[in-house]
Amino acid sequence: NAGVTQTPKFQVLKTGQSMTLQCAQDMNHNSMYWYRQDPGMGLRLIYYSASEGTTDKGEVPNGYNVSRLNKREFSLRLESAAPSQTSVYFCASSAFWDYNEQFFGPGTRLTVL
């Protein structure tokens, strides 16, 4: 039982490049989330998927798109990366949107030059 896995662990992009961050969970959870964490700050919610087939914007969605590929996988795409998107990205999942604690992945460290 790996929990929440994220790929890649590290990535360096040039401004304007695109990439997709992958997230998968093996806990049969219904809800999945993407957060970003900037230095010295708490996590901020980018997008979430309360259940398979639905996605919604969080606090800081601009510049990102998401896809809930199936129940296990939730990807985050940067279409045209900007230096302001340099951050650590965490994926999380929970059994349901309501009531349940979230389990976090190890994070992806992204640098945009």
Add this chain to the structure above:
Amino acid sequence: DAKTTQPPSMDCAEGRAANLPCNHSTISGNEYVYWYRQIHSQGPQYIIHGLKNNETNEMASLIITEDRKSSTLILPHATLRDTAVYYCIVRFLTGTASKLTFGTGTRLQVTL
């Protein structure tokens, strides 16, 4: 979600109890108090949550004041591995507002 106020940092000697305070004076009746921690650069880890009664699990105890305007997370016997940033979060458990909003937390340093 109600805002929370936590001290930016605290120290604790190994083996002693670590008491981490949190103020949430604008909490509503339907909001729960959650605690997460983040060790070094790892993903946050759930610790405990409660509504108004005190709660205890294998990791910690949560003490919520009777007026619910503040709470304390207690790590009964802190170890070096408890060095982390601890986040106090208040959240609704249902509906579109049911999301975690992280502040900057308290950086707990456990020393020998």
